[in-house]
Structures are given as structure tokens and as C-alpha cells.
Amino acid sequence: MTSMPNHTIPTGWTLISLRPQGQHAGLRRAAARYGGTTLAFSPWRLRRLQGAAVEQRLNQALACPRVVFTSPAAVAAAAAWVDLPAAQRGPWLTVGEGTARALQALGVADVQAPQRMDSEGLLGLPALDNVQGLQIGLVTAPGGRGLIAAQLQRAGAQILRSDVYERVPLRLPRRTLSRLAQSATPWLLAVSSGEALQRFWQQLSPAWQQRLRQQATVLAASERLAAQAQALSLQRVVRSEGPTVAQMTAAAHAALTAPAAN
Structure with a gap:
């Protein structure tokens, strides 16, 4: 992955990963490298x-x-x-x-x-x-x-x-939602699958949906996914160049170092 300076990144932030079960390791390592914690909300296993x-x-x-x-x-x-x-x-x-x-x-x-x-x-x-x-x-x-x-x-x-x-669909882990409630902000929601976003969103209570609208920034791997997020009233969206770990990490860096994130 391309190295990037991290002196401007806020201390403590949370990455919400919607990748399939067992496929969060790359994002987890990348987030940790820049001071972030990853919480896995797998919508399914393969x-x-x-x-x-x-x-x-x-x-x-x-x-x-x-x-x-x-x-x-x-x-x-x-x-x-x-x-x-x-x-x-x-x-x-x-x-x-x-x-x-x-x-x-x-x-x-x-x-x-x-x-x-x-x-x-x-x-x-x-x-x-x-x-x-x-x-x-x-x-x-x-x-x-x-x-x-x-x-x-x-x-x-x-x-x-x-x-x-x-x-194979999975239920949202309520324990992980409880951890998210206590996790450092900003929250970055990595979205590389429209189906994953839809399944994740449908399992959230209205209160949690509103909380994410208020606190989360979406890292969208395509224009189509950005539009899907905005249709859910997730208005803070940063466009990633694609779904890879390196591309999502670059989008996270952009989101974390933008003036609104400081």
C-alpha cells in the first residue's frame, strides 16, 4: 500500500467494515496503521x-x-x-x-x-x-x-x-453495535457493495440509522454506491477510487484530513 503521512490524522477514529465474514484483516491493519479501530459488521459469509x-x-x-x-x-x-x-x-x-x-x-x-x-x-x-x-x-x-x-x-x-x-446472510452483532456506540469518532463507513450496505441498513433501528446519518462519513467505492448512500440520507460521502484496501485507505485519509473532520 502507498505510504501516506499521518501527522494530520485525528487521534482515534473508527472504521466500519461491511466486508464478508473473515475478510476484514486488510482494512483492519490499514486502519490501525493510521490510528483507527475497525469494527466488523459482516452482512454475510461466503x-x-x-x-x-x-x-x-x-x-x-x-x-x-x-x-x-x-x-x-x-x-x-x-x-x-x-x-x-x-x-x-x-x-x-x-x-x-x-x-x-x-x-x-x-x-x-x-x-x-x-x-x-x-x-x-x-x-x-x-x-x-x-x-x-x-x-x-x-x-x-x-x-x-x-x-x-x-x-x-x-x-x-x-x-x-x-x-x-x-x-449466507448474518444478523448484525448487537455486541458490536454496543461497541460502536462507545467508539471514537469520526466514524468512517466503508462501502464497496450495494447489497452489503442495504442489508446492514435494513437491520438497524431507526435510532441507529439516524445516528449514522449524523456521525458517519461514507467511503464509497463508486459513484453508484455514493448515490445509494445519499439516497439513505447519508450525506457525508467521500468517493474512493475503488474497493481495494489501498483505495479505501486513501479515501479514509482524505476524509480524516478534510477541514470538517478536524
């Missing part, structure tokens, strides 16, 4: 799907001229079934650099990722310029990333969806 039908559907998706992987979890789940480098037939595309790195670490050579790490950025890749009649495999999980399939289908593509893992 579980790999099982069964011959899952493997069959995956092989069909990987045989398409274009394949889209929507997350590192999709890569890991697919790799449990298939030798991915041997299965590649054409360009494989990802929503972000973390997913691209996961494929490259397994030896997949032809991987393309957008600079703008969200669904809209993916759809702007040259490999998806003309998809009329093109079969595209989508390696993903049930729910989420509906924009990708919908827009590709509107452009004339044939989508072969392969769900290789699922999100």
Missing part, C-alpha cells in the same frame, strides 16, 4: 456451492468466448472445481484488480480489468464493445452484479450464468 450441476454449469460458462468473474471469491470457488489456466479459451474479464490478481496468481494469462472498478467500468472494456450474439460466461453468486448481465443482454449477448458460491 460458502462454496456443491454438486455435479454446479461443476457442469461452470464448465459450460468457461467454454464461452468471454468469461466474467465478479469477485475473488468466484475465482476461488471456480478453482476448486477446474484447472482454470487449462480451461481458458479467450479473454477473461473481472470487475476489479483484486479479482484479476486472483486469476493471475493461479496462472491465468489473458485477464482484463477496468480502471474504474465497478460494473459500469467492466462494461466499458473494449472486449465487450460488440457483444451482439456473443456467448458470455458469468462466474458469480446468486444475487448481486445484476447490472452486468442485464446490460450485456440488452446489448445482444447470451449470458451463461454459473453460480459457484453463495452469500
Whole structure:
């Protein structure tokens, strides 16, 4: 991660992480480096799907001229079934650099990722310029990333969806909410998934929703997520360049060193 001066960062602040269960370590280390405490509010845990039908559907998706992987979890789940480098037939595309790195670490050579790490950025890749009649495999999980399939289908593509893992919903930990009530401000809410934000928000009481409106600054990994946060009346939003730990850390630095945060 790029180093940044921390002498202007307020002493004591709290990062609220909505990443899946067990995936908070990177943000936790980054926040601690700059004097922050991380509280994890995982909306779900990830579980790999099982069964011959899952493997069959995956092989069909990987045989398409274009394949889209929507997350590192999709890569890991697919790799449990298939030798991915041997299965590649054409360009494989990802929503972000973390997913691209996961494929490259397994030896997949032809991987393309957008600079703008969200669904809209993916759809702007040259490999998806003309998809009329093109079969595209989508390696993903049930729910989420509906924009990708919908827009590709509107452009004339044939989508072969392969769900290789699922999100198992979790209840908000009330003990962690109690800890948040006692945690140092400012509070920074890291948002890299619209579904995660929605599930988190729906489980909060009206009183807690209002408290976050008053005290939290959202670190939004895309313009779409920033708009979603603002629609919930979370008006203090700092735009992150993307969802990676380094990008979220840079957005946190911007939020903490802005005049309003001092």
C-alpha cells in the first residue's frame, strides 16, 4: 500500500467494515496503521456451492468466448472445481484488480480489468464493445452484479450464468453495535457493495440509522454506491477510487484530513 503521512490524522477514529465474514484483516491493519479501530459488521459469509450441476454449469460458462468473474471469491470457488489456466479459451474479464490478481496468481494469462472498478467500468472494456450474439460466461453468486448481465443482454449477448458460491446472510452483532456506540469518532463507513450496505441498513433501528446519518462519513467505492448512500440520507460521502484496501485507505485519509473532520 502507498505510504501516506499521518501527522494530520485525528487521534482515534473508527472504521466500519461491511466486508464478508473473515475478510476484514486488510482494512483492519490499514486502519490501525493510521490510528483507527475497525469494527466488523459482516452482512454475510461466503460458502462454496456443491454438486455435479454446479461443476457442469461452470464448465459450460468457461467454454464461452468471454468469461466474467465478479469477485475473488468466484475465482476461488471456480478453482476448486477446474484447472482454470487449462480451461481458458479467450479473454477473461473481472470487475476489479483484486479479482484479476486472483486469476493471475493461479496462472491465468489473458485477464482484463477496468480502471474504474465497478460494473459500469467492466462494461466499458473494449472486449465487450460488440457483444451482439456473443456467448458470455458469468462466474458469480446468486444475487448481486445484476447490472452486468442485464446490460450485456440488452446489448445482444447470451449470458451463461454459473453460480459457484453463495452469500449466507448474518444478523448484525448487537455486541458490536454496543461497541460502536462507545467508539471514537469520526466514524468512517466503508462501502464497496450495494447489497452489503442495504442489508446492514435494513437491520438497524431507526435510532441507529439516524445516528449514522449524523456521525458517519461514507467511503464509497463508486459513484453508484455514493448515490445509494445519499439516497439513505447519508450525506457525508467521500468517493474512493475503488474497493481495494489501498483505495479505501486513501479515501479514509482524505476524509480524516478534510477541514470538517478536524
